Amino acid sequence: MKSAGAWPQRRGKRHIRGACGGVVSIEAALAISLVLMPMCLGTIGLGMALTAAARLDHAIQAAAFYAWANQGTAPSWGAANSATLAGAQSAAVAAYGTAAPAATITTAVAFYCVTSGYVQMPPAVTDTTACPAGESLATYLTIAASTSVTPPGMPDATAIPLSVTATVRVQ
Amino acid sequence: MIAAMLPVFVAAAGVGIDYGIWQREASRLQLATDAAAMGAGRLLAAQTASGAQFAAAALAAANAVTGGSWVGTLNQTPNVTVAANWSTVSVTLTSKADSYFSQLVGVPAPTLSASATSGLAVQNTACVLALSTSASPAIAVNNMGSITATGCGIFSDSNASQSIYLNSGSLVAKSIGAVGIVAKSNSGSNTMTPAPTDGDAAEANPLSNMTAPTPGACNYTNGNFTAWRATPYSFTQSANVFCGNTTIGGNSTTDTFAPGTYYVVNGSLTFNNAVITQAAGVSFVLTGSTPGAFGWTNYSGSTTITAPTTGPTAGIVVWQTCPASGSAPANSMNGGSTLALGGAFYAPCGALDINNNAKLTAASGNTMGVVVNSMQVVGSGAISANAASIGGSSAGQLSLIQ
Numbered sequence: 001m002k003s004a005g006a007w008p009q010r011r012g013k014r015h016i017r018g019a020c021g022g023v024v025s026i027e028a029a030l031a032i033s034l035v036l037m038p039m040c041l042g043t044i045g046l047g048m049a050l051t052a053a054a055r056l057d058h059a060i061q062a063a064a065f066y067a068w069a070n071q072g073t074a075p076s077w078g079a080a081n082s083a084t085l086a087g088a089q090s091a092a093v094a095a096y097g098t099a100a101p102a103a104t105i106t107t108a109v110a111f112y113c114v115t116s117g118y119v120q121m122p123p124a125v126t127d128t129t130a131c132p133a134g135e136s137l138a139t140y141l142t143i144a145a146s147t148s149v150t151p152p153g154m155p156d157a158t159a160i161p162l163s164v165t166a167t168v169r170v171q
Numbered sequence: 172m173i174a175a176m177l178p179v180f181v182a183a184a185g186v187g188i189d190y191g192i193w194q195r196e197a198s199r200l201q202l203a204t205d206a207a208a209m210g211a212g213r214l215l216a217a218q219t220a221s222g223a224q225f226a227a228a229a230l231a232a233a234n235a236v237t238g239g240s241w242v243g244t245l246n247q248t249p250n251v252t253v254a255a256n257w258s259t260v261s262v263t264l265t266s267k268a269d270s271y272f273s274q275l276v277g278v279p280a281p282t283l284s285a286s287a288t289s290g291l292a293v294q295n296t297a298c299v300l301a302l303s304t305s306a307s308p309a310i311a312v313n314n315m316g317s318i319t320a321t322g323c324g325i326f327s328d329s330n331a332s333q334s335i336y337l338n339s340g341s342l343v344a345k346s347i348g349a350v351g352i353v354a355k356s357n358s359g360s361n362t363m364t365p366a367p368t369d370g371d372a373a374e375a376n377p378l379s380n381m382t383a384p385t386p387g388a389c390n391y392t393n394g395n396f397t398a399w400r401a402t403p404y405s406f407t408q409s410a411n412v413f414c415g416n417t418t419i420g421g422n423s424t425t426d427t428f429a430p431g432t433y434y435v436v437n438g439s440l441t442f443n444n445a446v447i448t449q450a451a452g453v454s455f456v457l458t459g460s461t462p463g464a465f466g467w468t469n470y471s472g473s474t475t476i477t478a479p480t481t482g483p484t485a486g487i488v489v490w491q492t493c494p495a496s497g498s499a500p501a502n503s504m505n506g507g508s509t510l511a512l513g514g515a516f517y518a519p520c521g522a523l524d525i526n527n528n529a530k531l532t533a534a535s536g537n538t539m540g541v542v543v544n545s546m547q548v549v550g551s552g553a554i555s556a557n558a559a560s561i562g563g564s565s566a567g568q569l570s571l572i573q
Contacts, residue, residue: 035177043184050191053241054198061202064236068209068571118227121235140235167235168206169213 045151049160052103055096056145056164059105062095063088063143064168071170084170085109088141096145103147110167114138121167139171185272189280193268196243197283200266203245204285205571206236207262211251212289212569218257225251229262243268243283259290259572288572296346297326297374298540298558302519304350304373306545307331312340315360316525316548320344321557323540327351328373337361340548377561378517378542383456383492384483386434389414393438397421403448405429412436416463420445428453428476432484439463439500450476454484454514457499458492464500464521465489467529469508475534478514486561488512493520502543504529504552513537515561520544525552533557 070084089107096103110124113131131137146163150156210232214220220228229249239245243266250263263286270280299320301309309329312318317340318325324346327334334351335342341362347353353367390410399422408431415438419426426445430452437459443466453476457463478488489512491499499521504510506529513534516523523546525531532555533539540558548554 031177036180039180039184043188046188047191050195054195057195057198057202057241060236061205064202064206065571068569071569114231118231120231165238166202166206167238169210169232169235 041151041153045149045154045160048151049149049162052101052147052149053162053164056103056147056162059092059096059103059145060143060164060166063092063105063107063141064166066091067141067168067170085141088143092143092145101147101149103145105143105145107144108142110140110142112138112140138169140167141170142167182272182276186276186278189269189271189273189278192271193281193283196241196266196268197285199237200242200245200264200283201285201287203233203237203242204262204264204287207233207249207264208260208287208289208571209569210235211260211262212291215253215257215260215289215291215569222251222253225253225260229264233264242266243280254290257291259288261286261288289569290572291569296324297348298323298538298556298561299325299344299546299554300374300377300540300542300561301327301329301335301545302376302542303327303329303545305329305331307351308333308336308354308547309349309545310335311338311547311549312336312342313338313547313549315340315551316553317341317551318344318548318554319556321555323556323558324348326371326374327353329545334369335367337363342367376519376542378487378515378519381487382483383458383490384432386412386436386456386458388412389436391417393417394419396426397443398424400424403427406433407431413440414438417441418443420469430479432456432479432482434458435463437461437463439466441466441468443468444470445474446472447474447476450474452477452479454478454487454490456484456490456492458490459494461494462492462499462521465491465502465518467504467508467510468506469510469529470506471508473509473511475511476513477534477537478512486514487517488514489516489518491518491521499544504531511535511537512539515540515542515558518543522546524549525554526550528552530555 066088085107092105112122113125113135115135144165148159148161150159207229211225211229214225214228226249229251245266252261265282265284268280268283299318303309306329309327322345325342325344327349330351332352333354334349335353337355339358339360343364347367348371350373352369355361389412391413393415394413394417396404396419403425405427407429412434414436417435417438418441420443425448427449432454435457476488478486497520501522501524502518503524505526509530509532511532511534521544523543525548527550530553538558539556540561541556
């Protein structure tokens with residue numbers, strides 16, 4: 001036999017359960033729209049940026065390897081080995097690939113006066129004939145690669161700029 | 172539920188991001204280490220740098236290639252190991268990876284490590300070189316024979332167990348080595364200085380990049396320039412192609428050779444008691460489909476022949492080309508005279524036999540080297556070479572090895 005007073009009690013639980021379900025839905029909607037979705041999109045964007053950065057690193061590496069394998073012998077390395085300079089750039093472009101986002105890759109020659117004990121790059125020099133006593137002229141290949149990544153669903157103005165520069169000694 | 176799981180999602184995403192960054196830093200650290208090895212490798216050739224200088228050069232190159240970014244916190248003391256013979260340098264760099272999110276959830280940043288080795292390409296050290304890879308022995312010195320290499324090495328590419336064999340003779344050089352084994356008899360009169368090395372890497376033919384010039388039409392066939400005459404046999408470039416076996420010398424007649432290349436096509440070239448009074452800037456090229464042998468049989472005196480300094484035979488006095496068979500007849504020197512060369516004796520497919528007090532040496536003020544398939548020096552015969560490098564080879568190029 002059912003109690004006459006049980007009905008209102010069960011109805012109240014249903015009411016509470018229904019109310020809770022609504023709260024959960026709203027909470028989920030808020031969490032998804034305000035937290036999870038941005039987090040997912042941000043993670044995707046960061047992943048895209050890391051991927052692009054890895055491609056830039058790969059391009060730099062290819063240029064460096066090319067330069068090491070085709071080192072010049074003349075003192076004025078840059079002038080005497082323009083083919084090597086162009087080859088290093090070509091190697092970097094090929095290593096980066098053609099997939100988006102497009103990258104800008106440049107190579108240049110820089111000269112430094114160095115000693116056997118230096119551990120940081122000194123300022124570049126333009127006069128390749130006058131290193132101070134005790135220092136010798138060293139020729140470096142500078143490789144610069146840059147691109148930008150726009151996270152999904154974001155306007156172009158939010159593009160993440162990426163750039164990598166490397167300097168390798170070639171003589 | 173979602174609120175409860177949210178920190179887990181955030182933490183997982185943060186660790187994932189850091190993991191991606193660590194991967195990139197590891198990749199860039201490897202590039203930095205490659206550059207470090209190349210930078211340190213530049214000090215190998217001089218063979219004078221200290222460990223600190225190698226480390227500094229390595230660090231400088233690493234900093235240059237990365238700009239110090241995206242490699243974590245680089246340990247400023249690279250581990251540098253230089254091979255005892257100055258041929259290679261190995262560099263190991265370590266860094267503490269950057270940590271942006273993972274440390275918040277107790278995941279420590281890893282220590283990254285990368286290694287690279289650079290080295291100088293193998294550089295020939297020998298001025299007396301036997302190219303045969305299997306002859307046994309490829310260099311034989313017997314019965315008071317001697318080979319002296321001043322400032323350079325004696326080397327055999329043969330992998331035989333008697334790659335070089337010394338029996339009552341003398342080997343004195345800057346270095347003595349073989350792909351196979353340098354052996355000697357129990358004779359008490361053996362001299363071998365310094366101690367040889369076995370199982371070395373083969374030395375490349377330093378003249379392999381040279382191509383023998385092609386002779387023109389025959390000017391002489393089976394020439395015999397031995398009859399007495401009051402005036403010298405004067406050979407010039409206007410008639411410089413001898414076809415068939417050619418003999419020069421004897422009967423107290425002198426011979427002169429104007430500068431240039433003299434070809435002997437499909438025949439031997441024999442100097443028999445020749446009195447050569449002029450042979451500066453001269454090459455003898457024994458060539459054709461079946462090149463013959465160079466023979467020198469003089470019983471006294473000293474003859475000087477120097478090679479051209481330019482042109483396709485620059486630096487080579489005697490050049491016996493390789494026939495298609497890969498085997499050319501043995502060249503020989505006999506008798507008690509000295510042949511002083513300014514340049515190389517080059518017979519990549521033929522042997523050189525020096526017998527009975529014959530001496531092959533460097534002309535005064537010149538360098539001389541011997542590059543042949545194999546050689547034997549017997550009966551007080553001697554080779555005295557001194558070429559610091561044959562074929563103008565320079566210091567080996569630096570490259571990444573691994």
